[in-house]
Amino acid sequence: MFLLHSVVLLLSTSKDVNSGRYFSLLQQLYNIKRRFAAGATMKVVLGTNCKRLGRSLADELKCGVVEPEMRRFPDGDLYVRCAEELDKETAVILQTPFTDPMIVEHRLVQDAVSNAGAERVISIAPYMSYSRQDKPFKRGESASAFPVLDWLASGCDELVLVDAHNPDIIGEGGKIHNLVPAHSLARRLGGITDVVLAPDKGAFERAEMVAKILGKPCEHIRKTRIDAHTVKMDAGNLDVAGLRVAIVDDIISTGGTMLKAAQQLKKMGALKVYGLASHGMFSKTDLSRLQEGLDIVAVSGSLDTPVSTVDLSQELSNIVKELD
Incomplete structure (x- = not known):
């Protein structure tokens, strides 16, 4: 913490503080300092698929695991609740939104962890449905990759895809990231x-x-x-x-x-x-x-x-x- 405080102080007095690069770094360091001071931690939140990968990720991060409560209403709608308090924590959701029901589940889990107090939400979509439908070939067709990505990105601070079929759907400098697992x-x-x-x-x-x-x-x-x-x-x-x-x-x-x-x-x-x-x-x-x-x-x-x-x-x- 002392070292982090020293780095923040050094940057804040730098003559280059107004440059975009240093300002961005300074903001990141302030955020890290604030989260350490608040005792912020992390939890991996599991969806109904990829649980083995989710538990392996939690082991790598040395953090706990949360499994939201899920059930179906009589009319078939999905009920999702994160019973665990996530105040001041980062919720890392790991679930493949493969097939339409899993896309809806992922988005509702995002909402649930936010309502449980998560300070940050990082969503990981190991395989992203619709990512291959990235352009219309006929008039009136939906380029489905974009509305689906936009919907999932709207519920989190960062969205991580794994080896998207066409990385161009992501763009640059935003909250969506593509990991090529070389x-x-x-x-x-x-x-x-x-x-x-x-x-x-x-x-x-x-x-x-x-x-x-x-x-x-x-x-x-x-x-x-x-x-x-x-x-x-x-x-x-x-x-x-x-x-x-x-x-x-x-x-x-x-x-x-x-x-x-x-x-x-x-x-x-x-x-x-x-x-x-x-x-x-x-x-x-x-x-x-x-x-x-x-x-x-x-x-x-x-x-x-x-x-x-x-x-x-x-x-x-x-x-x-x-x-x-």
């Missing part, structure tokens, strides 16, 4: 891969981030159409013969493209092929087919799946600490 994906791969591939050029930046953390080469899969029924895939300038290859993407849905890539890579001599993504939306049938064609299938806990082995809790903890 470190989490890299930790899952550990020392078991020799090269990282993106499934296409658009996914290269994410794959390159993972590759740099691991200190491995990176390329994107190139596709060449041979005829109406045949598409050839290759790994660009990389020779994958005898190597362990990780394909990294933002989302695996049916997994058809990743499975075809894995089959082609193995024909090219790849020793092992892994498929990793931030999100997994596959059915049991799709997953079974993927596991037959890939040596490892791994996604995060943004949606609960049998292969949710990419742990986001450390990276989420870091961004929560930065935002609080």
Whole structure:
């Protein structure tokens, strides 16, 4: 506290205090000082999904967990109450707003923790529904990503998304943030891969981030159409013969493209092929087919799946600490 007070005093007497950068920093430090003086703490608030990830996040943050009371009224409306007093605390809501009922639940939990006295509300949406509907293709269509994001952002101080399909929906300098979990994906791969591939050029930046953390080469899969029924895939300038290859993407849905890539890579001599993504939306049938064609299938806990082995809790903890 003494050190923090000294930093605030030093900045407040700086000749550059009127500059935007120093003024912003000064405001942040004053807020931190005020919260420490008030004994402010933090709680992770769990929705009805992602509870395992929420508890892991609470362990990383070394804080308590709150589970709001939820039930349905006779007419089907959702009742939400946070019975725990949250005065002077930061409420960190972790729940994937996947499907319409979960979006409504997330927004009502925001309101409940605010009414329970939370001083700050940080919402984490590990997978954001509607994020792929970011532009109208026909006259009169809704660009659903924007009204849904606006509604959730209106109920919190900060909104954290994980690997949004199109980061451009977020904008810059606002309260909505996009976490690309490159470190989490890299930790899952550990020392078991020799090269990282993106499934296409658009996914290269994410794959390159993972590759740099691991200190491995990176390329994107190139596709060449041979005829109406045949598409050839290759790994660009990389020779994958005898190597362990990780394909990294933002989302695996049916997994058809990743499975075809894995089959082609193995024909090219790849020793092992892994498929990793931030999100997994596959059915049991799709997953079974993927596991037959890939040596490892791994996604995060943004949606609960049998292969949710990419742990986001450390990276989420870091961004929560930065935002609080």
